[in-house]
Amino acid sequence: MCENRPTFITEAQVEELLTWPAVYEASEQALQSICEKRTSDSQPSAKQPPRPFVELERRNGLAFSMLGYIENYRMQSVDQGKVFDTLAHKIVTAFTKNGQLAKPLPVIIATVFLFDTMTGQLKTIVEGNGVTAWRTAGSCMVGTKYLYFDRNEKCKSDKVLGILGCGVQGRIHAIGISTMFPISEIHLWNRSVAKAAELKKELESLAGTFKSKHVKIFIHENVRDCVKTADIIVTATQSTSPILFEDMVKENVHINAVGASKDHHSEIDLKLYRNSKLYVDSWTGGKTELKSLDCPIEAEVGEIITKSKALTQNQRTIFHSLGMAVTDAVVAQIAETLYLKKKSTF
Numbered sequence: 300m301c302e303n304r305p306t307f308i309t310e311a312q313v314e315e316l317l318t319w320p321a322v323y324e325a326s327e328q329a330l331q332s333i334c335e336k337r338t339s340d341s342q343p344s345a346k347q348p349p350r351p352f353v354e355l356e357r358r359n360g361l362a363f364s365m366l367g368y369i370e371n372y373r374m375q376s377v378d379q380g381k382v383f384d385t386l387a388h389k390i391v392t393a394f395t396k397n398g399q400l401a402k403p404l405p406v407i408i409a410t411v412f413l414f415d416t417m418t419g420q421l422k423t424i425v426e427g428n429g430v431t432a433w434r435t436a437g438s439c440m441v442g443t444k445y446l447y448f449d450r451n452e453k454c455k456s457d458k459v460l461g462i463l464g465c466g467v468q469g470r471i472h473a474i475g476i477s478t479m480f481p482i483s484e485i486h487l488w489n490r491s492v493a494k495a496a497e498l499k500k501e502l503e504s505l506a507g508t509f510k511s512k513h514v515k516i517f518i519h520e521n522v523r524d525c526v527k528t529a530d531i532i533v534t535a536t537q538s539t540s541p542i543l544f545e546d547m548v549k550e551n552v553h554i555n556a557v558g559a560s561k562d563h564h565s566e567i568d569l570k571l572y573r574n575s576k577l578y579v580d581s582w583t584g585g586k587t588e589l590k591s592l593d594c595p596i597e598a599e600v601g602e603i604i605t606k607s608k609a610l611t612q613n614q615r616t617i618f619h620s621l622g623m624a625v626t627d628a629v630v631a632q633i634a635e636t637l638y639l640k641k642k643s644t645f
C-alpha cells in the first residue's frame with residue numbers, strides 16, 4: 300500500500316542528529332501540549348491515551364505501546380518558522396535477561412514509527428533507544444528549569460547534581476543537565492561502583508562541552524554521601540525498594556524521579572514524597588501509573604510552564620517523569636527532519 304519504503308533511521312544516526320538545545324525545546328513544547336486548559340491559540344495540543352502493557356511472564360518480558368499525536372508546535376532550532384505536527388507510535392520491550400545472552404542486548408528496546416499526518420501512511424522507522432534516553436532527559440531538564448531554577452532565580456551560584464544509577468538513563472541525564480545548566484559538581488552513585496567509575500571517566504572527557512567550565516566529578520560508595528550536598532538529584536535505577544530517604548537530602552532539593560521497577564515510585568521513600576511537592580509529566584500517566592502512591596500530585600509540569608497553575612516558592616520538589624508518547628514523537632521528529640535535510644543536501 301505504501302508507495303515508498305519507509306525511511307529507516309538507526310541509533311547511530313539518531314546520536315549524530317540530536318542536540319541538547321533542540322531536545323530541550325521539543326520537550327518543552329510536548330510537556331505543555333498535553334495541558335487541557337489552553338492559555339493561548341499558539342499553544343501546541345496533543346492526544347495520548349494511557350499506555351497498554353503486555354506481560355510475557357514465562358519469558359521475563361514486558362511490552363508496551365505509546366501512541367501520540369501532537370500538533371501546532373515549533374522547534375526553532377530545527378526548522379525556523381515551520382509549524383510541526385507528528386503522529387507517532389513507540390513500541391517498547393523490556394526483557395530482563397537480555398544482558399545475560401551470549402551476545403548481550405539492552406534490556407529495553409524501543410522503536411518509533413512516524414506516520415504521514417495527511418494520509419496515515421507509515422513514513423519513517425526510528426530506532427528508539429536513543430530517542431527514549433534523550434527525551435527522558437529532555438523532560439527532566441524542562442522539569443528542572445521550571446521546578447528548580449525558576450524558584451531559585453535569585454540564587455545564581457552553580458549547582459550540585461547527584462546521580463543515583465549510572466546506567467543508560469543516569470548517564471544521559473548527567474550529560475544533558477550539565478550541558479544545559481550551570482552545574483559545578485556531579486556526584487555519582489551506582490550499585491556496582493565500576494559503572495560509576497566508567498561514567499566519571501566519560502564525563503571528564505566531555506567536561507569541555509558543559510555549561511560550567513571546570514566541573515568536578517565524584518564517585519561515592521553510598522547514596523547518603525552522593526546526595527548530601529546535591530541541589531538537583533536524578534534517580535535512575537531499577538531498585539524495587541527505596542534508596543532515597545528524607546533525612547539524606549537538602550531542604551530545597553529538586554528530584555527527577557526516572558527509574559524504578561514495576562512500581563514507578565519504588566526508589567523514593569514515602570515520607571520524602573509526602574514532604575515534597577509532587578509534579579508529573581502528565582495527569583494521564585500520574586493517575587494510572589502512580590495510583591498506588593499514597594501522595595497527592597500537585598500539577599503537570601506543563602501547567603507550570605503555561606502558568607495555569609502557580610509554583611510555590613519554598614518547597615522541595617519531585618518531578619515524576621513517567622514517559623510520554625508525545626515526547627517520543629517530537630524527539631523522533633527532530634531526527635527525521637534533520638535526517639531528511641542532510642540527505643537532501645547530498
Ligand SMILES: NC(=O)C1=CN([C@@H]2O[C@H](COP(=O)(O)OP(=O)(O)OC[C@H]3O[C@@H](n4cnc5c(N)ncnc54)[C@H](OP(=O)(O)O)[C@@H]3O)[C@@H](O)[C@H]2O)C=CC1
Pocket residue numbers: 406407431435464465466467468469489490491494535536537538539542556557558559560620621622623
Ligand atoms: N521514566 C522514563 O521515561 C523512563 C524510565 N526508565 C527506567 O529507568 C530505569 C533505568 O533504566 P536504564 O538506565 O535504561 O537501565 P540500565 O540497565 O542501563 O541501568 C539500570 C541501573 O539500575 C541499577 N539497578 C538495578 N537494580 C538495582 C537495585 N536493586 N538497586 C539499585 N540499583 C539497581 C543498575 O545498577 P548495576 O549497574 O549495579 O546493575 C543500573 O545502574 C529503569 O527502571 C527503566 O525502566 C527507562 C526509560 C525511560
Ligand SMILES: O=C([O-])C1=[NH+]CCC1
Pocket residue numbers: 391407409431621622623
Ligand atoms: O517511557 C518509556 O519509554 C519507558 N519507560 C520505562 C522504560 C521505557
